Amino acid sequence: MAVFVLDRYGKPVMPCTEKRARLLLERGRARVHRVLPFAIRLIDCTVDSCALQPLRLKLDPGSKITGMALVREKDDGVAVVMNLFEVIHRGRQISEALTARRSMRRARRGRKTRYRAPRFLNRKRPAGWLAPSLQHRVETTVAWVKRICRWAPVTALSTELVRFDMQAMENPDIDGVDYQQGTLAGYELREYLLEKWGRKCIYCDKENVPLQVEHIHARANGGSNRSSNLGLACQPCNQKKAAKDIREFLKKEPARLARILAHVKRPLKDAATVNTTRWALLNSLKSTGLPVEAASGGRTKYNRIRLGVPKTHALDAVCVGKMESVAGWTRPTLAIRAAGRGSYQRTRTDKYGLPRGFLMRKKSVRGFQTGDMVRASVPSGKKAGTYVGRVAVRASGYFNIQLGKEVVQGISYRHCTMVQRADGYGYSFNMDSIM
Incomplete structure (x- = not known):
């Protein structure tokens, strides 16, 4: 990097x-x-x-992971990749924490024990309000854009504004949609179907094979081209079904039939999340004062396939916007996981919302806090070796160290040396982009 x-x-x-x-x-x-x-x-x-030299920071916003790429732009249109990042959001954890807090408050009111009076009758949501789990995605993304701009002389930003245009997919004959005409025609719809159906055949669950767009209700029988009537099928299944009614084709698999019919009308949740936050993110990026280029997801996929770049969140960010070619994309990706800075909760609760045990009353133990990056050099014993990772402190002075997907437990504070103070994020390297 x-x-x-x-x-x-x-x-x-x-x-x-x-x-x-x-x-x-x-x-x-x-x-x-x-x-x-x-x-x-x-x-x-x-x-x-x-x-x-001109540097551009490109973003591929997602519901769970946002890809970022810092590229150097040449005069001939070549984008030279310098750094790749993947910011992993914690929107799901925020939503679950708010749900748990709401349940515990309701339980305390029902038991008529000590509680805070409800305030939902006198609250007004301002214009542009987003749920906390969605606002987190916007604020975390903008925070890392500002961080990278403090460390590199970024001159412009590029972001994927429209990933899935729901109106254009439901009505393919709509006018005024530029990317549905010419070279980019169909890329938005195909990418939407791949995400919705998990990139596998809906009839046999085959993966990693060429998939074709399948009409659930055949065109020969009056079926439409709307996304609610489309699925994905491998070539043998597509030819075998042909113009048959899906109920007749899957009469021996009623469970699969029910699952397909229930899923085909259901919109993609990730698409709804991205569409909800796209304008808030764009306006926040404009507030940085840098010129912002807004591109569609169809162009991103077109660039990725044209240039032969593998599909990852960070490499999708490389392919956002206008570009002729790309160089230097075989680099490791720095995964940045939003971990938060702890909570004010001082006890755990059981399934009934009653207190269970007690947590530490202070965050710092022997000069270390949960989230600090440390280097532990254990000279002897079963855990002898050197470990570098994110620490989780314990009142006993024996800490746990997170090493990517592995956790080493019971490391004494005496063997730990501070590398970097906690900043609310966990870091690890992903080598998928260089495979």
């Missing part, structure tokens, strides 16, 4: 390679400013003496 570089006054200059950053540190010309994402600060240089 490219290393972020700041001048002696903390202003961003052009990122450099890992080798050049290593040489600057060895020669004493720079200091480590941040570990993840890695950034250095020069001690003998200012931004006025550095040559800057």
